[in-house]
Every structure is written in structure tokens, then in C-alpha cells.
Amino acid sequence: MTHTLHRQGPLESLKNDYIIFAHTARGITRDGSGPKIREFIRICSKYHPVNASDTKHGNIYQDGVDIEKLIADQEDRMGAIAVFTDLDALQKVVEELIRADLGLSINISGLLEEVQACCRRAGIERHSLEHSLGFWGSTDRLPEREILQLNTMCGHGMISFNLLRKLIDQVKVRRITPKKAARIMAKCCKCGVLNPVRAEMLLEKVRKGEKSGPTPRK
Amino acid sequence: MEIDKKKCVGCGNCHAVCPMGVIYLDEDGKSVVNQDECVECFTCYRVLRNEGYLPWFVRAIRKILSSLRLGYLAEVDVCPTGALTPPDLKWPRGVRAAFSDPTTVHPGTGIPGRGTDEMKTNDVTGRLRKGDAGLVVEIGRPGTGAFFRDIEKVAMALAKLKPNFEKENPVTQLMADTETGKMKDDVLNEKVLSAIIEMKIRLERIPVFLHTLQEVQSQVDTIISVGVASRCLPDGSAPHEEWVRKAGYTLSPNGKTNIGLGRPLFKEN
Numbered sequence: 001m002t003h004t005l006h007r008q009g010p011l012e013s014l015k016n017d018y019i020i021f022a023h024t025a026r027g028i029t030r031d032g033s034g035p036k037i038r039e040f041i042r043i044c045s046k047y048h049p050v051n052a053s054d055t056k057h058g059n060i061y062q063d064g065v066d067i068e069k070l071i072a073d074q075e076d077r078m079g080a081i082a083v084f085t086d087l088d089a090l091q092k093v094v095e096e097l098i099r100a101d102l103g104l105s106i107n108i109s110g111l112l113e114e115v116q117a118c119c120r121r122a123g124i125e126r127h128s129l130e131h132s133l134g135f136w137g138s139t140d141r142l143p144e145r146e147i148l149q150l151n152t153m154c155g156h157g158m159i160s161f162n163l164l165r166k167l168i169d170q171v172k173v174r175r176i177t178p179k180k181a182a183r184i185m186a187k188c189c190k191c192g193v194l195n196p197v198r199a200e201m202l203l204e205k206v207r208k209g210e211k212s213g214p215t216p217r218k
Numbered sequence: 219m220e221i222d223k224k225k226c227v228g229c230g231n232c233h234a235v236c237p238m239g240v241i242y243l244d245e246d247g248k249s250v251v252n253q254d255e256c257v258e259c260f261t262c263y264r265v266l267r268n269e270g271y272l273p274w275f276v277r278a279i280r281k282i283l284s285s286l287r288l289g290y291l292a293e294v295d296v297c298p299t300g301a302l303t304p305p306d307l308k309w310p311r312g313v314r315a316a317f318s319d320p321t322t323v324h325p326g327t328g329i330p331g332r333g334t335d336e337m338k339t340n341d342v343t344g345r346l347r348k349g350d351a352g353l354v355v356e357i358g359r360p361g362t363g364a365f366f367r368d369i370e371k372v373a374m375a376l377a378k379l380k381p382n383f384e385k386e387n388p389v390t391q392l393m394a395d396t397e398t399g400k401m402k403d404d405v406l407n408e409k410v411l412s413a414i415i416e417m418k419i420r421l422e423r424i425p426v427f428l429h430t431l432q433e434v435q436s437q438v439d440t441i442i443s444v445g446v447a448s449r450c451l452p453d454g455s456a457p458h459e460e461w462v463r464k465a466g467y468t469l470s471p472n473g474k475t476n477i478g479l480g481r482p483l484f485k486e487n
Contacts, residue, residue, distance in 0.1 A: 137440055159237070
């Protein structure tokens with residue numbers, strides 16, 4: 001699954017966007033994983049993630065789901081996710097996960113150099129790495145830059161370009177706030193990798209007519 | 219997805235929410251889904267809260283407001299009358315939901331979503347080992363969707379280079395022949411939000427695979443998101459970076475990192 005790989009935006013915007021996953025492998029680490037996933041979510045919750053989810057309940061922006069429910073109702077399953085907006089919190093989560101030694105596969109999506117530095121400060125070296133090579137094919141069908149930055153925050157592409165345009169229009173005429181628009185986006189992104197704080201910041205910029213920069217390439 | 223015309227009041231909320239943009243207002247003022255283009259992602263059904271109003275009541279209110287030259291703007295995330303009706307999907311149409319609705323568990327992989335664990339559990343599975351690269355070619359994303367007839371074109375072009383298509387991957391499981399990349403005929407006219415061709419190749423073969431992808435990309439009318447992964451070297455560097463650059467392509471500054479906390483750690487001989 002490549003679902004957090006293709007997030008777009010200038011570096012300053014991506015600096016506020018880190019997703020941490022606990023993942024289990026069928027036949028290796030899945031059996032008996034329920035209590036470990038619960039502990040993963042509990043550790044993440046101490047550092048105030050802006051989104052969190054598991055594969056059964058979806059994310060905390062769904063009606064009737066909150067982080068306590070995610071912690072309380074865990075079984076052996078694929079894993080769980082938490083989203084953070086700053087490296088300090090991520091650093092603390094990583095350090096605590098190392099101490100907890102849960103044995104779950106832990107992945108972080110975000111700026112690779114920042115994540116590597118975070119790992120090294122915690123005394124570990126990264127294991128495997130995945131890069132995006134960008135968009136190919138009929139790229140003339142890609143939407144405008146601001147829409148693309150918001151759309152690619154949903155791992156499965158569930159937030160339509162048209163909905164984003166509608167939300168931006170409503171934010172611009174102050175019919176809804178950027179915060180409310182970000183929450184509607186978060187509802188669409190069931191798997192919970194959307195960063196609503198970053199979405200709100202992007203919408204606020206759009207509301208003010210500020211242009212967003214391109215996604216840099218190395 | 220289907221829309222119950224007896225209930226629909228034509229508010230249009232589902233039009234915007236649809237990731238494929240394939241719900242429209244019919245001549246009778248009710249919404250209708252273009253069934254050829256709908257990918258059965260169920261986003262409209264899941265996101266639009268059913269307000270449970272009686273259709274005649276909503277229509278009457280709107281008529282009164284309209285006569286007074288006033289309009290009523292519904293909340294963005296509601297279906298006033300609960301007109302959206304999930305269909306019972308049979309083969310092969312069920313393939314659409316399996317690839318497009320992240321809450322549907324794939325029968326072949328046992329997990330929800332369109333792909334596999336990929337490099338996310340590489341620390342315990344050893345799927346990508348020294349000298350290997352994982353290439354993921356996601357067709358239809360973002361926001362365009364893809365028919366399997368287009369996915370087949372890409373798969374068949376790449377199959378000529380003899381990759382190891384990932385056996386647990388749902389696209390591989392729909393191939394009639396993994397040697398040629400030919401998909402099962404039943405699914406060719408099925409459209410999905412996106413589908414991921416996932417393969418393992420040797421690092422030094424990255425350039426030839428990317429050049430082949432470069433050639434075939436113009437034959438499909440959709441967007442392709444491409445990713446590449448590898449097991450890091452002891453110093454933390456990723457060996458695929460060198461091969462991607464040699465091939466003349468650039469890399470994203472962001473990506474996914476497996477930090478290696480899985481246990482028991484896979485040990486390579």
C-alpha cells in the first residue's frame with residue numbers, strides 16, 4: 001500500500017506532517033497483536049496526535065469514535081495509525097516505542113531526512129525506505145496545486161477534487177470555517193492518515209489568496 | 219452506488235463528494251449515478267449523513283422558499299432523505315468495491331486497501347532483501363480512476379521485463395497469466411479508484427523498468443503514481459536512490475521509513 005507516499009507540498013508545509021504506523025504481518029506478528037496495538041495507540045495518545053485510527057473503527061473524526069475507544073477495543077489486526085504535526089512529539093513517541101519493545105513493525109511517513117535524524121537521535125538506524133517518483137501518465141488531468149496538496153493527504157484518494165473546490169469556495173465566502181472544512185475532509189479519509197491541522201493551514205492560505213509553492217524534488 | 223429516486227430531492231451534495239465526479243442531476247431533477255464510471259467506493263454513502271427527512275417535506279419547503287426567491291443551502295456532508303442505496307455487488311462488479319472502498323477486505327490479501335504490507339513489514343518478512351528493489355505503480359491515482367483494460371496495458375509492458383509480481387497483491391491475483399501480465403477478461407471493463415501493480419526487481423534493473431513505464435504511460439488516459447523502495451544499507455542509505463538518479467529521474471523529499479522495530483527481525487543469510 002502506497003497510501004502516504006505521494007503527499008504534495010512545499011517543504012515548509014511537509015514539515016508539519018508525520019504519520020506513524022504500527023503494522024503486523026500475517027503469520028508472523030499478527031497473532032497476539034491486539035494488546036500491542038493497544039499499547040501503541042496509548043503511547044501515541046500521550047503526545048496528542050491530530051488524527052488516529054485503526055482498520056476496524058476508522059478515524060477519530062467518525063461519529064462515535066474517539067481515541068479512548070480505539071484503545072479499549074483492540075483485537076489482533078493489521079495495525080493502527082497516528083498523525084503528528086511536529087518532530088518533537090514524534091521523537092518522544094519513537095523513543096517510547098523503542099523502550100516498549102512491542103515487536104510491531106513501525107513505519108513513519110514524512111520528510112525522510114527529518115525522520116532519519118529522529119531515528120538516529122533515538123539510537124537506531126532506519127531499516128527500509130520508500131520514495132515517490134511522482135505522477136506519470138495523463139498528468140494534464142491533475143488538478144490545481146492547492147487541490148492536489150489537500151487530496152494527496154488522504155491515503156486512498158477518497159476526497160474528491162470537486163468536494164475540495166466546493167469547500168474552498170465556502171471557506172472563501174466564510175460560509176464554513178477552515179476547521180470545519182478540514183473535519184469534513186477527515187470524515188472522507190476513513191483510514192485516518194489525513195492531517196486536519198495541515199489541511200486547515202492550507203485552507204487558511206487559500207482563503208487569503210496565498211499561493212502555495214511546488215513540491216521539491218531531489 | 220444507486221440512488222432511490224423516490225427519496226432523492228436533488229440537493230446535489232453527492233455530486234461533489236463523489237471522488238470520480240460521476241453523479242449528476244437527471245432531467246427529472248433527481249440525482250443519478252453513471253454506473254459505467256462509478257467505482258463503488260461508497261464514499262457518498264459513508265460521508266453523507268442521512269438526515270432522515272421525508273422527501274415530500276423537503277420538496278415542499280424548497281418549493282415555498284423558491285416561491286419567495288429564497289434558497290436553502292444544505293450542509294455539505296448530509297443526504298437530507300437517505301436516498302443513497304448501496305447495491306449488492308456480484309462478480310465481476312464486486313472488484314470495484316474491493317479496490318475502491320478502503321473498508322472492504324480483499325479476499326486475496328485478507329486486509330483492507332488496494333495493496334499489501336509491501337515494505338511496511340520488511341523488517342520481519344524480508345520481502346525486499348539486499349540487492350532488491352520494490353516498484354509500486356499505482357494506476358488511477360490521484361482522482362482519475364482506472365479501468366482494468368488500462369491497468370493491463372501497463373502490466374503487460376512491464377511483464378516483458380520479467381519482474382516478480384507480488385503474489386499477495388490484488389492486481390497480481392486478477393492476472394490470467396503473470397508471465398504476460400494479461401488480466402482476466404471478466405474484469406477488463408471494471409473501473410476502480412486505483413490499483414497497484416507491485417513487483418520486486420533487482421536494483422540495477424530500475425532504469426529499464428522506469429524507461430519502459432515512460433513509454434507505456436502515454437497509452438493510458440489516467441494518472442500513475444510511482445514509488446520505489448529498498449532495504450537500507452548499514453549506514454542507513456537507500457541503494458535505490460543511486461539507480462533512480464542514474465536513470466534520470468528525481469525523488470521526493472518525503473516518503474516512508476520502516477524504522478526496524480519489528481520482531482523477530484528477519485535475518486538475511
